Amino acid sequence: MSYMKGKTAIITGGGSGFGRETALKLAEKGTNISIVDLSKEKGEETVQLCNERGGDTIFIQADVSKVDDVKNYVAETIDHFGKIDLFFNNAGISGSGVRTLECSEEEFDSIVDVNLKGVFYGLKYVVNEMLKTGGGVIVNTASLGGLVGMPTLGAYSATKHAVIGLTKTIAGEYGRENIRINAIAPGTNETPMVKAFPAEAIKAMAEAVPMGRLGQPHEVADVVSFLLSDEASYIHGAVISIDGGAAAL
């Protein structure tokens, strides 16, 4: 897919999980990437892995919930690469897993700050740059929890529903200016966090999925890479489930 070559992407939460897997895939296609992450160690590790594959990848440390950090990752990307073509607006956190109304105000705020405000700030400052160069393509990371309720993860589920609302609304507002935007709704994936759960818990989660297994991060990265490519040129304002059928029930 040579049309990804020479494009510039920003990936938030690029130090781990879906962000890292997507970065590796784009690097193989020759895309230049800004890896944005709170963790310097994880972000720099992704940069190294990408630079072994192709393209030019840099690391920018940022907390996506802080607007000055967001302005800075946009400015540093423009300084280094001159433009932003692709944006995987992906960084997110989940929650401590208590019943929703037992969630502390502090925890609720922090989930809203990262998962909703962080996504909004990214859109606000990245789209502004994309408009200067004739447009761009965006994928926001929502969740299965953005489509259905998630007992014990109420703040998370609320923010992911909100990400879908932002995605659809911005699709309506900016489509004519060549901003193409979609959201993904992954189900539970075998990320390091999930792998650390007791085997019985993992088995039960897998059995609840129509396909009888959890997802793998590369299966999400494949879809994101497709949505960011010209092959998805008429997919706009959509929410793509990647969940082994979990949202179907």
Ligand SMILES: NC(=O)c1ccc[n+]([C@@H]2O[C@H](COP(=O)([O-])OP(=O)(O)OC[C@H]3O[C@@H](n4cnc5c(N)ncnc54)[C@H](O)[C@@H]3O)[C@@H](O)[C@H]2O)c1
């Ligand atoms: N893992 C799943 O099963 C699953 C399912 C559905 C949706 N999601 C969503 O996918 C996205 C990525 O999840 P993942 O599983 O790859 O997670 P992960 O924890 O493996 O990676 C997330 C990365 O984001 C970074 N990060 C966290 N807070 C940040 C902040 N404030 N600013 C900048 N970076 C920050 C972390 O350092 C980490 O490198 C999240 O939005 C998550 O809600 C995950």
